[in-house]
Amino acid sequence: xxxxxxxxxxxxxxxxxxxxxxxxxxxxxxxxxxxxxxxxxxxxxxxxxxxxxxxxxxxxxxxxxxxxxxxxxxxxxxxxxxxxxxxxxxxxxxxxxxxxxxxxxxxxxxxxxxxxxxxxxxxxxxxxxxxxxxxxxxxxxxxxxxxxxxxxxxxxxxxxxxxxxxxxxxxxxxxxxxxxxxxxxxxxxxxxxxxxxxxxxxxxxxxxxxxxxxxxxxxxxxxxxxxxxxxxxxxxxxxxxxxxxxxxxxxxxxxxxxxxxxxxxxxxxxxxxxxxxxxxxxxxxxxxxxxxxxxxxxxxxxxxxxxxxxxxxxxxxxxxxxxxxxxxxxxxxxxxxxxxxxxxxxxxxxxxxxxxxxxxxxxxxxxxx
Amino acid sequence: xxxxxxxxxxxxxxxxxxxxxxxxxxxxxxxxxxxxxxxxxxxxxxxxxxxxxxxxxxxxxxxxxxxxxxxxxxxxxxxxxxxxxxxxxxxxxxxxxxxxxxxxxxxxxxxxxxxxxxxxxxxxxxxxxxxxxxxxxxxxxxxxxxxxxxxxxxxxxxxxxxxxxxxxxxxxxxxxxxxxxxxxxxxxxxxxxxxxxxxxxxxxxxxxxxxxxxxxxxxxxxxxxxxxxxxxxx
Numbered sequence: 001x002x003x004x005x006x007x008x009x010x011x012x013x014x015x016x017x018x019x020x021x022x023x024x025x026x027x028x029x030x031x032x033x034x035x036x037x038x039x040x041x042x043x044x045x046x047x048x049x050x051x052x053x054x055x056x057x058x059x060x061x062x063x064x065x066x067x068x069x070x071x072x073x074x075x076x077x078x079x080x081x082x083x084x085x086x087x088x089x090x091x092x093x094x095x096x097x098x099x100x101x102x103x104x105x106x107x108x109x110x111x112x113x114x115x116x117x118x119x120x121x122x123x124x125x126x127x128x129x130x131x132x133x134x135x136x137x138x139x140x141x142x143x144x145x146x147x148x149x150x151x152x153x154x155x156x157x158x159x160x161x162x163x164x165x166x167x168x169x170x171x172x173x174x175x176x177x178x179x180x181x182x183x184x185x186x187x188x189x190x191x192x193x194x195x196x197x198x199x200x201x202x203x204x205x206x207x208x209x210x211x212x213x214x215x216x217x218x219x220x221x222x223x224x225x226x227x228x229x230x231x232x233x234x235x236x237x238x239x240x241x242x243x244x245x246x247x248x249x250x251x252x253x254x255x256x257x258x259x260x261x262x263x264x265x266x267x268x269x270x271x272x273x274x275x276x277x278x279x280x281x282x283x284x285x286x287x288x289x290x291x292x293x294x295x296x297x298x299x300x301x302x303x304x305x306x307x308x309x310x311x312x313x314x315x316x317x318x319x320x321x322x323x324x325x326x327x328x329x330x331x332x333x334x335x336x337x338x339x340x341x342x343x344x345x346x347x348x349x350x351x352x353x354x355x356x357x358x359x360x361x362x363x364x365x366x367x368x369x
Numbered sequence: 370x371x372x373x374x375x376x377x378x379x380x381x382x383x384x385x386x387x388x389x390x391x392x393x394x395x396x397x398x399x400x401x402x403x404x405x406x407x408x409x410x411x412x413x414x415x416x417x418x419x420x421x422x423x424x425x426x427x428x429x430x431x432x433x434x435x436x437x438x439x440x441x442x443x444x445x446x447x448x449x450x451x452x453x454x455x456x457x458x459x460x461x462x463x464x465x466x467x468x469x470x471x472x473x474x475x476x477x478x479x480x481x482x483x484x485x486x487x488x489x490x491x492x493x494x495x496x497x498x499x500x501x502x503x504x505x506x507x508x509x510x511x512x513x514x515x516x517x518x519x520x521x522x523x524x525x526x527x528x529x530x531x532x533x534x535x536x537x538x539x540x541x542x543x544x545x546x547x548x549x550x551x552x553x554x555x556x557x558x559x560x561x562x563x564x565x566x567x568x569x570x571x572x573x574x575x576x577x578x579x580x581x582x583x584x585x586x587x588x589x590x591x592x593x594x595x596x597x598x599x600x601x602x603x
Binding site: 237240241243244247248250251252253254255256257258 | 414417418419438440443448449455457460464468472520
């Protein structure tokens with residue numbers, strides 16, 4: 001025993017990777033800084049309006065990621081499982097909004113002028129509100145039943161089991177949507193007043209920067225929903241009970257809190273937020289198909305991990321950060337735009353090398369691990 | 370008030386409680402003493418509905434509650450202060466108290482109850498905005514008891530309230546327990562500190578590896594040679 005402690009530390013596989021990781025991190029960080037210096041200081045190839053456009057795009061997509069990421073983080077906080085079917089819940093919300101717009105588009109209302117207007121064009125505000133209500137309700141219901149069917153029976157099973165169930169549920173929902181709605185890619189029919197691409201135009205350096213209505217709607221609504229969620233979790237009885245259940249299920253039960261009901265409601269809330277994100281995605285990006293939830297789901301999961309999984313402000317911050325990196329990154333680093341996902345994930349890896357528990361994450365207590 | 374008959378509880382293959390029977394009359398303090406692993410906490414968690422018995426019944430006010438969910442049992446008036454206090458560390462003292470009153474729907478009643486708790490435990494009033502995790506051990510025990518009392522229990526289950534506390538604090542906690550009892554709440558007290566527990570209890574049961582090996586009035590149990598040698602360090 002004595003001799004072992006005295007011998008110099010060997011380069012075992014374990015501390016070998018301990019050295020490799022920071023070196024990799026520093027190299028990547030150095031490369032990123034060098035590229036930033038090249039593009040921003042030396043070349044100065046892009047002017048302010050281009051940066052503004054990218055910034056706006058980043059904030060919009062960041063808001064969507066943040067809303068979805070909150071769903072991952074809420075569920076993880078309470079059940080310590082990753083709900084890999086969460087992206088599909090968002091997809092269901094997108095479809096629900098799509099069909100609502102299809103229906104309102106089909107209803108003609110009497111109008112003074114000709115030709116007669118459709119309901120969604122005549123009352124854009126009402127139809128958008130309806131779309132969000134329907135999208136959020138349907139996605140909330142999807143989240144509720146997902147938990148009841150795929151996760152609740154496995155509550156006491158080892159932690160790997162519900163994870164596999166989640167992946168299965170994800171495939172199931174994708175294929176179910178493909179069967180029900182056909183694999184074709186459909187166009188979201190926005191009300192004419194907020195047609196995609198229309199918006200306020202700023203003229204900067206003689207070039208136009210469009211701030212789209214759908215973008216503003218997405219950004220403002222996502223911020224409002226995040227504030228609402230935060231207040232709900234901090235101030236209401238349900239929110240406090242959610243925190244109590246997240247910190248200790250048995251003790252929460254001893255206080256008379258119905259743990260199963262709180263878990264259900266957590267899935268309903270996550271589902272509703274994902275549904276709202278889905279309708280925003282549809283309105284802003286315009287395409288809906290059975291696979292629409294996959295990539296935003298994975299990205300939002302990344303964002304939740306980046307911010308510190310289980311931490312709600314972390315998920316918001318992570319989502320915004322990921323959206324901005326994805327949007328500004330390729331240009332700022334002078335890398336082609338097709339590689340935006342690579343940049344986003346590389347930056348995630350670098351952050352996790354230096355902060356393994358995420359930006360706002362904390363070291364997990366032993367109980368939680 | 371509480372009547373437990375022939376209770377058998379398992380953790381997987383482990384037979385934790387092997388046919389336990391005991392009862393508690395209204396207004397009493399009954400203590401269960403025993404060493405680590407005797408099954409004391411298992412017993413309380415079975416009464417609270419966290420664990421369910423394989424055989425045997427738990428009767429409360431003449432009603433079989435063996436298969437009820439924990440929240441139902443809290444509503445019926447049985448509230449547990451868990452071992453190790455289990456304060457919600459990331460929530461403020463105020464929020465911890467609110468969680469204790471989760472089953473109470475009347476806001477005015479919650480407020481009155483909270484004021485009553487602040488009067489009984491003045492230190493909690495001064496710390497009401499602090500996070501539960503920042504309190505000292507004694508303060509946490511007081512918070513845990515106040516939190517349980519918020520639900521208006523008729524029967525309070527206390528699991529090792531003296532654990533990890535300095536002797537002067539232990540005395541204080543036991544004074545409070547007696548006081549709570551005198552105001553009409555029955556108490557089932559699980560303790561390793563047999564001396565303190567027996568000094569305030571009316572009756573006592575001694576638990577060893579899932580069996581009750583001795584029962585009787587606290588004063589009798591206190592003078593039992595086996596108890597003196599095993600638990601009172603005599």
